[in-house]
Amino acid sequence: MIGIKDLYSVLTAVVPLYVTMFLAYGSVKWWKVFTPEQCAGINRFVAIFAVPLLSFEFVSRINPYKMDLLFLAADGVSKVLILFALLCWANFTKRGGLDWSITVFSLSTLPNTLVMGIPLLKSMYGDDKEYLMIQVVVLQCIIWYTLLLFLFEYRETRTEVLSKFKESSVSSKNCCSEDEVINVIATTSSNQQQQQQQQTAQNANKIAPDQSQRFRPMVAASMEDGTSTTCEKQSVQAGQREESSSTAKGVESVKQENVENASIPSSFSPSMLLKILRKVWLKLVRNPNSYSSLLGLSWALVSCRWDIKKPQIMENSVTILSSAGLGMAMFSLGLFMALQPRIIACGKKLALYGMVARFIAGPAVMAIASIAVGLKGTTLKLSIVQAALPQGIVPFVFSREYNLHPDVLSTAVIFGMIVSLPITIVYYIVLGI
Amino acid sequence: MIGIKDLYSVLTAVVPLYVTMFLAYGSVKWWKVFTPEQCAGINRFVAIFAVPLLSFEFVSRINPYKMDLLFLAADGVSKVLILFALLCWANFTKRGGLDWSITVFSLSTLPNTLVMGIPLLKSMYGDDKEYLMIQVVVLQCIIWYTLLLFLFEYRETRTEVLSKFKESSVSSKNCCSEDEVINVIATTSSNQQQQQQQQTAQNANKIAPDQSQRFRPMVAASMEDGTSTTCEKQSVQAGQREESSSTAKGVESVKQENVENASIPSSFSPSMLLKILRKVWLKLVRNPNSYSSLLGLSWALVSCRWDIKKPQIMENSVTILSSAGLGMAMFSLGLFMALQPRIIACGKKLALYGMVARFIAGPAVMAIASIAVGLKGTTLKLSIVQAALPQGIVPFVFSREYNLHPDVLSTAVIFGMIVSLPITIVYYIVLGI
Numbered sequence: 001m002i003g004i005k006d007l008y009s010v011l012t013a014v015v016p017l018y019v020t021m022f023l024a025y026g027s028v029k030w031w032k033v034f035t036p037e038q039c040a041g042i043n044r045f046v047a048i049f050a051v052p053l054l055s056f057e058f059v060s061r062i063n064p065y066k067m068d069l070l071f072l073a074a075d076g077v078s079k080v081l082i083l084f085a086l087l088c089w090a091n092f093t094k095r096g097g098l099d100w101s102i103t104v105f106s107l108s109t110l111p112n113t114l115v116m117g118i119p120l121l122k123s124m125y126g127d128d129k130e131y132l133m134i135q136v137v138v139l140q141c142i143i144w145y146t147l148l149l150f151l152f153e154y155r156e157t158r159t160e161v162l163s164k165f166k167e168s169s170v171s172s173k174n175c176c177s178e179d180e181v182i183n184v185i186a187t188t189s190s191n192q193q194q195q196q197q198q199q200t201a202q203n204a205n206k207i208a209p210d211q212s213q214r215f216r217p218m219v220a221a222s223m224e225d226g227t228s229t230t231c232e233k234q235s236v237q238a239g240q241r242e243e244s245s246s247t248a249k250g251v252e253s254v255k256q257e258n259v260e261n262a263s264i265p266s267s268f269s270p271s272m273l274l275k276i277l278r279k280v281w282l283k284l285v286r287n288p289n290s291y292s293s294l295l296g297l298s299w300a301l302v303s304c305r306w307d308i309k310k311p312q313i314m315e316n317s318v319t320i321l322s323s324a325g326l327g328m329a330m331f332s333l334g335l336f337m338a339l340q341p342r343i344i345a346c347g348k349k350l351a352l353y354g355m356v357a358r359f360i361a362g363p364a365v366m367a368i369a370s371i372a373v374g375l376k377g378t379t380l381k382l383s384i385v386q387a388a389l390p391q392g393i394v395p396f397v398f399s400r401e402y403n404l405h406p407d408v409l410s411t412a413v414i415f416g417m418i419v420s421l422p423i424t425i426v427y428y429i430v431l432g433i
Numbered sequence: 434m435i436g437i438k439d440l441y442s443v444l445t446a447v448v449p450l451y452v453t454m455f456l457a458y459g460s461v462k463w464w465k466v467f468t469p470e471q472c473a474g475i476n477r478f479v480a481i482f483a484v485p486l487l488s489f490e491f492v493s494r495i496n497p498y499k500m501d502l503l504f505l506a507a508d509g510v511s512k513v514l515i516l517f518a519l520l521c522w523a524n525f526t527k528r529g530g531l532d533w534s535i536t537v538f539s540l541s542t543l544p545n546t547l548v549m550g551i552p553l554l555k556s557m558y559g560d561d562k563e564y565l566m567i568q569v570v571v572l573q574c575i576i577w578y579t580l581l582l583f584l585f586e587y588r589e590t591r592t593e594v595l596s597k598f599k600e601s602s603v604s605s606k607n608c609c610s611e612d613e614v615i616n617v618i619a620t621t622s623s624n625q626q627q628q629q630q631q632q633t634a635q636n637a638n639k640i641a642p643d644q645s646q647r648f649r650p651m652v653a654a655s656m657e658d659g660t661s662t663t664c665e666k667q668s669v670q671a672g673q674r675e676e677s678s679s680t681a682k683g684v685e686s687v688k689q690e691n692v693e694n695a696s697i698p699s700s701f702s703p704s705m706l707l708k709i710l711r712k713v714w715l716k717l718v719r720n721p722n723s724y725s726s727l728l729g730l731s732w733a734l735v736s737c738r739w740d741i742k743k744p745q746i747m748e749n750s751v752t753i754l755s756s757a758g759l760g761m762a763m764f765s766l767g768l769f770m771a772l773q774p775r776i777i778a779c780g781k782k783l784a785l786y787g788m789v790a791r792f793i794a795g796p797a798v799m800a801i802a803s804i805a806v807g808l809k810g811t812t813l814k815l816s817i818v819q820a821a822l823p824q825g826i827v828p829f830v831f832s833r834e835y836n837l838h839p840d841v842l843s844t845a846v847i848f849g850m851i852v853s854l855p856i857t858i859v860y861y862i863v864l865g866i
Contacts (some may be wrong), residue, residue, distance in 0.1 A: 023482070024752075032482060038474025045475055045764075048466060049456070050757075096685075116532070129566055269548040321456075324483075324757030334714040380703070 002432035006124070010428065013123035014421060017116065017330045021417065024334025039335040044326075046332040047397075052292035054325025055114055055141065057318055059296025062088045063304045072130055072139060074383050077107045078369035079144060082362075098158075102151045103405045106398075107354050108362040108414055110144060111389035113137050115329045116420070120389070124428055125382050132382060141293035145394055149280045152402045157276050230417055289394065333393070337414045344415055346407035354412045359423050363387040381431040388427045390420035435865035439557070443861065446556035447854060450549065450763045454850065457767025472768040479765040480830075485725035487758025488547055488574065490751055491567045492729025496737045503806055504565055505572060505815050511802035512542045512577060515795075527753075531591075535584045536838045539831075539844055540787050541795035543577060544822035546570050549853070553822070557861055558815050565815060574726035578827055582713045585835040590709050622721035663784040697759045722827065766826070770847050777848055787845045792856050796820040821860050823853035 027033035034042070070128045086105055089096035111117065115153035118133045302308060310318075337343070344351045352374035370380050400406040451822040460466035467475070519538055522529035544550065551566045631799060717723045743751075770776070777784045799820035803813050824845035 012745045012749055015680050015746050016753045019750040027481075034474055034477060037470045038477060041471025041474035042478055044467060044471060048460075049764075246573070253745050312445045313448050316445055317452040320449045320760040322455055324760050327753040328761075331482075362674070 002429050006432075007425070010120065010123045010425065013119045014116075017119065017326075017416075018421070020327050020330040021334035021337070024331040025338045028335055028338035033329070034335065036339055039339060042328070042335060043332045046328045049321055050325040050328040052269050052288040052367040053318055053322035054329070055137060055289060055408055056296040057322040057325075058118070059113070059141075059293055060299040060303070060310070061137050062134050062138065062300050063133055064297060064300050065304055066218070067135055068379070070375055071379055071383060072135055073373045074137055074366065074370040074375050076138065077373055078362075078366040078387070079105075081369060082108050082365050083147075093181075098155050099404055100153075102148070103399065103408055104357050105396035106148065106409060107357040107391065108365070108391045109387075110140065110148070110395045111362070111384065111387060112392045113357075113389060114141060115326060115333075115393075117386055118426065119326065121386060122381060124385065125378055126216075129378070129382055132379070133386065136386065138293055140392075141289055142297070145398075146280065146284060146290070148395060148398060150276065152404065153279045154277050154399055155404070156239050156402055157272065157279070161272070167359060189367050254419065329393075333413070333417065336410075340410060340414065343418075344411050346405070346411045349413055350408050350412045354408055355416070355419065358391055358416055359388055359411055359420070363427065384431060385424060385427050388420075388424055390416040416417070435862050437740045437864075440862075441551065441859070443556045443858065446552045449547075451850075451854070452550065453760050453763040454767035454770070457764040458771045459767055461771035467768065469772055470578050472772060475761070476765045477503040477568055477770060482754055483761040484547070485721040486751055486755035487762070488722060489725040489729040490571060490755040490758075491547070491551070492571050492574075492726055493732040493743070495564055495567050495571065495691060495733050495738070497730060497733050500568055501565055501812070503808055504812055504816060505568055505805045506558055507799065507803040507808050508569055508572065511795075511799040511820070514802060515542050515798050516580075518764075528788055530586050531584075532837055535581070536832065537790050537840055538584070538822065539581065539828035539842060540790040541582070541798070542820075543573065543825045543828045544791075544795070545825040546573060546819065546822060548759060548766075548826075550819055550822050552759065552814060553857065554819060557818065558811055562815055564810070565812070566580050566819065569819065570724055571730060573825075574722055575730070578722070578831075579713065579717060579829060581828060583709065585717070585831055585837065586709045586712045588837070590705065590712070591790065599649050632658070650773055695762075737789045762826075766846070766850065769843075772844060773847065776851075777844050779838070779844045784848055787841055788849070788852065791845055791849055792821055792853070796860065817864060818857060818860050819855055821853075823849040 028039060083105055086096075086101035090101040113133055114137050118130060119137070121133055122130050231322050299310070303310070314433070363384050367380075367384050370383045375383055391409065393413060394415050396406070396409040399409040434449060444491040461472060487704075516538055519529075519534035523531050546566055547570050550569070551563060554566055555563050700753040732743070736743070779787070796817050800817050801817045808816055824842065829839070829846050832842040
């Protein structure tokens with residue numbers, strides 16, 4: 001049974017996070033302390049220095065030879081279960097689609113373990129459980145974010161292939177080879193990538209919903225084509241389902257002109273897969289979080305193997321900025337909230353779905369997976385509460401970069417932070433009975 | 434005798450500060466991570482949140498009923514000695530002047546105790562000496578920064594009175610009453626103050642040397658006036674001495690036109706003094722550092738009197754951001770360094786004088802004062818090394834706000850940080866023999 005004292009100690013850990021967020025929110029929204037560009041500076045500092053150093057600091061302290069394999073298995077199984085279910089839904093149902101699969105995967109499986117999870121769950125289940133959280137963080141950074149990036153790149157490349165194919169077949173009235181299309185994409189996409197990155201840097205705090213329609217009309221047009229094969233249909237269903245409501249009228253008119261374009265490259269060759277992997281790799285090596293987790297893990301492997309300690313100078317050089325990480329991350333979140341025009345950017349209905357995915361579906365699947373692999377007692381509770389944390393920031397950053405439902409993810413981050421405290425505490429109390 | 438181990442522990446505390454500064458420097462100078470405006474955002478965050486919370490955190494932990502009065506007396510005596518010597522120099526010598534007195538006072542008595550002093554001196558003389566440093570910080574914030582502000586405001590008001598007087602006497606050919614001049618100044622200066630603050634906020638990282646000549650020609654003109662009384666001469670000598678070399682030629686031509694203007698208000702009435710004090714007060718209540726020290730001291734007084742502890746939630750809410758203070762302050766200093774066009778902005782000669790004031794005159798007077806009040810042993814060493822810390826940031830911020838030798842102070846901060854490590858260590862070793 002959870003007592004008042006336990007609850008107080010949880011609040012002691014969590015309320016300061018909210019106070020910091022509130023300070024940041026107020027200093028932009030009411031007190032006009034920072035301009036948007038100045039906020040971008042703080043956010044950049046957090047993204048490039050504070051949070052990577054914080055995760056390095058945590059990760060480098062674990063013992064990779066004594067991981068809690070059962071706990072990690074539960075985490076892995078739950079994510080694979082959800083991913084499998086979503087891919088089935090995308091491929092074998094009429095209403096399913098890759099776009100929403102990616103978003104729902106982000107929503108239901110990737111909580112904010114580093115910033116919210118560690119202080120919150122330490123206060124709930126004791127300091128000695130911190131290492132479990134850190135292990136989840138390591139896997140999240142090294143495996144799941146990589147997978148998420150792969151899904152995003154896969155989606156983008158596929159959309160580009162289809163649109164390029166459409167373009168070239170319209171202009172030349174001849175079907176060019178898939179390799180040619182790939183070459184065109186490889187050149188243009190690297191330029192686009194650079195441009196996009198510049199934009200991302202500049203608009204670091206704004207969602208750009210106006211860009212989100214970039215590729216859709218073309219894809220939709222090709223999809224409505226009555227002569228395309230089932231295989232094609234399958235691989236482009238993602239866009240189709242999403243477009244079906246919003247651009248239905250526009251599509252109707254384009255449809256008439258494009259009936260002559262028959263065959264579209266359906267699935268990807270190994271060379272295409274390599275190119276996608278290369279792009280994912282490029283994204284990863286540019287992300288300071290990848291470095292910090294990998295460096296931290298390498299250090300942990302070396303130091304535990306040969307029992308080496310970090311020199312005090314190095315340790316202090318990291319902690320001087322990493323100790324800023326937690327507070328600054330929450331501050332940055334508050335700035336982000338204040339810069340959004342609305343708290344619920346995606347509409348109430350989508351926000352509700354998002355909350356269900358985050359706070360009910362995610363923990364439920366985690367509970368099933370945890371019980372299935374045989375977790376018991378505190379570890380079982382921990383794994384469920386961990387799955388009910390508010391939305392992680394990294395999936396939101398990706399969604400903004402790839403323009404895939406950034407409004408939904410932004411709402412999940414912001415609104416999720418607000419509602420998560422009572423929800424997590426309810427989970428904590430219910431599991432404590 | 435200081436051993437290698439002692440030295441290593443000092444380096445362990447100080448090198449991380451430099452690493453952080455270097456990271457910030459590199460990220461602006463070489464890696465182009467932040468734009469100047471983004472840097473201003475980080476600096477603003479540091480100035481408004483991180484450092485005030487850090488000083489609150491330190492100050493609120495002291496016991497004001499058990500201050501080391503001897504140590505504080507030494508600190509006070511040394512500062513009063515220097516101030517007295519400088520004011521004598523300004524008033525009774527031909528080469529002396531108020532402007533340079535203020536700057537030399539900043540340089541020789543106001544080191545960076547909060548950010549550099551506490552970690553450095555803790556590592557040298559043990560954790561239990563931290564409270565001495567904090568006491569110095571408290572007095573610096575509450576007494577010495579206030580005095581410094583008063584000197585700056587005094588100088589500015591005097592300059593304005595003189596220039597306004599000149600203006601009105603030139604335009605109306607009649608000598609208006611001092612009260613009228615004061616009224617004009619009170620209105621215009623509050624506008625100017627607002628404008629200046631906006632400018633300061635915008636150019637938070639730039640020194641604006643082009644503004645520094647604002648009031649000088651007028652003052653110089655009135656001072657070269659052969660008919661002015663000795664009393665007048667005394668009170669305006671400040672500007673005169675400084676101007677004598679740089680604007681001598683310009684003055685020569687103005688001189689001829691103004692021979693007719695005879696009497697200038699010489700010293701300040703009580704109402705003028707009140708106005709100055711009011712302006713100082715307005716500056717102080719706008720400065721988060723004043724709040725934080727006063728709040729911290731009040732809390733310390735209350736909590737030590739009735740043995741009350743801060744509630745854990747409040748404590749955590751402060752530490753979550755204050756723990757960012759040290760690293761962020763150094764980071765901010767690095768950003769500042771990178772944004773300056775030159776490390777030595779004021780020329781080599783002035784830089785050398787500045788270094789002598791900071792690292793030789795200051796500690797020497799402190800040593801005399803400390804021995805005079807009867808300090809011995811570790812406390813004596815501590816008080817001398819403390820006086821040899823690099824230049825504090827707050828005096829530089831004031832000097833920029835009032836445009837009084839900001840280049841000299843900026844050099845003292847930047848170049849001082851670079852040379853301070855070896856110098857402080859030499860002091861440490863010499864005092865340890």
